[in-house]
Amino acid sequence: MYKIIKSDRTLESGFYKVPLQQPAVAAEDENPPAEDDEILTEAPEDEGYGAHDEAEKIVKEAEEKAQQILRQAHMEAGALKEEALRRGLEEGNRERERLLEEARELMASVRQIREEIIKFAEPQVVELSLRIAKSLIKTSLLFEPGIIKDIVAEAISLLAGDESIIVRVNPEDLGVCRAHKVFFQELLTDDASIKFLPSEEVEKGSCTVQGQYALVESSLQERFNVLREALLKEAKYATQMPAD
Template sequence: MDDGSRDERRPVVSGSSRVIGKVIKGGDGATELPLQEKPALPPPPRRPGVLNAEEYEAKTVAKQIIADAQARAEEIKAEALRFKEEVFAKAREEAKADVQARAAEEIARAKLQAGQVLADSEKDLLELALKIAAKILGRDLEREPDLVMEIVANCTEAARSAKAMIIKVHPEDGKILREKKPRFMELVGRQLDISVRDDAEVERGGCIIQTEYGTIDGLIRTQFDMLRNVLTPTEVKKEVK
């Protein structure tokens, strides 16, 4: 593949993948900084793959759970409205001002409760959905360890113009990448100098890729942090700010 026509300061992102990474751009195009001093490039792109269906399942579960929580909140609001009408009817019949005051207080309390239930449910159920996604990924890696080759290959897409890469992975994953390097290079889809290094601090399925332009953060926890940010409801984000 001819990389000469590409801007070597910008990673190319294509396709879709469940692998997400945080990328830090390193330096300007004229001066190459030492690998350890360069910032991370943008996250690895997504492309269709074996894990795509599992990630879609996790997102679908999360959205469905949140939708159910929202529906429940609407039911609570409807119940509060019915309660309001009943209390006001009683107040009109008895013509007692204190009944109206109590009704207003109960209505306010019910509305507050409904809003709190919705907010708490969305945050809690989102975390549950992410845990489900993590378990799905973990089961896939245990059942098919070779999937790590596709995960890491997807991460390299964020730096297609790079001529050389140092890929840090868990020792178990490093063994697979080295033993099946021809297949791994097919998934990478281009010729470049790749050095695989073991790093026990990198969890299974994740990777850190260093190039002459910067570093790609393909750690699993980074990918799920980004997924959490995508799925977090706007209202919850405002509360955090």
């Protein structure tokens, strides 16, 4: 780097000025050298260290400024991310509420349809259910003859205090009942007698038990009648229940 020194002052162009000496042979020349005459010489090399320090200072300040900008950018990015998450959460909550409201409306529609079906199809539904149940029971009686044992035992238990019991069953059920006579006898008193008779008038899976003072009929049809009444009552109650 160079400087100009003029009138004992350093200038920014990189040169400095020194006065010219007069030659010895020209002593008679009384004209002094012009003030503007000057010799340009290179400044001492030591003068460059100050500029180097200045450059390092500028670079350091630039680096610090860049770091500051970077930190600020990170902070702003974090704030933007939090804002995006908050907005996303709010949007998600709104979507959830919308779906819940749709689900509530759908459930209300389903309840209304269910009530209409039950209201206008109660007898048909009940009768269909009974026919299916009756068919299943008859099929069970074919493959599990022992079911009649429980039906007869239930009827006999209602006359447990009588001393003479007559049981009438369908001829197809007679063999099973006689095979369990000891079991039925244990349901009565020690002195009571029990007799099994076939009857075509008794439906398979049914029985009539006659005691000294009462007659008990246990038929599939009567059981289905009771079941029909219970189902109709339950269906009617369901239609009268307030919606949730």
